[in-house]
Structures are given as structure tokens and as C-alpha cells.
Amino acid sequence: MEGKQDDPLSVIQQARRFMVVFWEADVETETVTKTSSPTKWQLPNRGWIKMNFDGGIDKEWGGGSVGILARNNEGVCVGWWIKWFSGITNLLHIEAVAARLAVELGLASGWENVVVEGDCHGVIHPLASGLFEPSQIGLVLLEISKMGNSIQRLKWSLVRRIANVPAHCLAQYAKSKSTVSFLPQIVSTAIMADLPYDY
Numbered sequence: 001m002e003g004k005q006d007d008p009l010s011v012i013q014q015a016r017r018f019m020v021v022f023w024e025a026d027v028e029t030e031t032v033t034k035t036s037s038p039t040k041w042q043l044p045n046r047g048w049i050k051m052n053f054d055g056g057i058d059k060e061w062g063g064g065s066v067g068i069l070a071r072n073n074e075g076v077c078v079g080w081w082i083k084w085f086s087g088i089t090n091l092l093h094i095e096a097v098a099a100r101l102a103v104e105l106g107l108a109s110g111w112e113n114v115v116v117e118g119d120c121h122g123v124i125h126p127l128a129s130g131l132f133e134p135s136q137i138g139l140v141l142l143e144i145s146k147m148g149n150s151i152q153r154l155k156w157s158l159v160r161r162i163a164n165v166p167a168h169c170l171a172q173y174a175k176s177k178s179t180v181s182f183l184p185q186i187v188s189t190a191i192m193a194d195l196p197y198d199y
Contacts, residue, residue, distance in 0.1 A: 064094030067170025
């Protein structure tokens, strides 16, 4: 080969940058895997808490919202959490933020047996498998996984959107709010109306 040859280290660094850009562009269109995910919400086992999370973006508003709903083995709501994040307009990013907040809620509540459930394959699959992409989102998910090690037993579960309706409604509701809510005894009438439809 004739001509100037690039330094091998700079070639590797450039290749990594291209890979990260490609991967992040690819996950921008991440869709929910619908092959084997449950279509109805299922009660967790006795002694377990199940937290459903969802994230949504609104590019017009310039941000993203998170909704988390925690229920016990009788299906009773033991807590919910909402928050609006200005500046986050990537769907996979806000879903990862929602997963992180679910783990934080589990830790803060002292729950020892927790199922964290969502409808975003790009978040749930890496966390359940322990396989993380070499990207910014991959690093965030790795951090969430390490944080989850502080919970005695933590499981990740992928469901279809139809089995995640209340968390989705909470995320939508968070658009109109700017604060975090953790209200174990009060769930809005609108959210309660959606609960029967997911199990």
C-alpha cells in the first residue's frame, strides 16, 4: 500500500467512535420485542415486589418523562414515582433512566425481593443477560446492574406494552409535573382505572 498510514491507535479510536454513533443511531428506533413477552401483567411471587417502569419522550417539550409503579403479590400498589427530565429526547436513554430510578426506589424502600419490569427490549435484555454494548447507554446499563447488586434478589422482566399500561400512564402524567412523587397510599383515579387492564 502506498500513501500515508494512520497511527493504529487513532484508527481504533475512530472505529470505536463510528461504532458508538452507529449503535446509538440504530437504537433510536428500538421497538419492543413481541415474540415471547407476557401480554398480561402477572402478580409477583409471595414476598416479592414488582416494579413496572416506562419512559416517554416529547421532542416538542424538549424532554422525557418517567413513570414507575410498585405492587406487591396481591396486586396492591405500594408506591409510585414520576419525574420529568428536561433535555432527554432519546427514547432508549429515558427508558434507562426509568430503570435506574426503579432500582433506586427498591433500594430506598428496603425491598429485598424485587422484579423490575418494562417493555423496552433495549434496556431489559442487557440488564437480564449481563451483556452490555460498548456505548454510553451500555455504560449506564452496566452502572444500573452494579447498583442492583445491592438488592438481595433482583430480576428483570420484559413485557409487552399492553402489560405495562399503568407505568406508561404515569410517565404520560409526569409531563405535566416537575417533581418526583413517591406516594404509597394514593394513586390517582385515572391510574387506578388502568390497573385492571394489565392483568
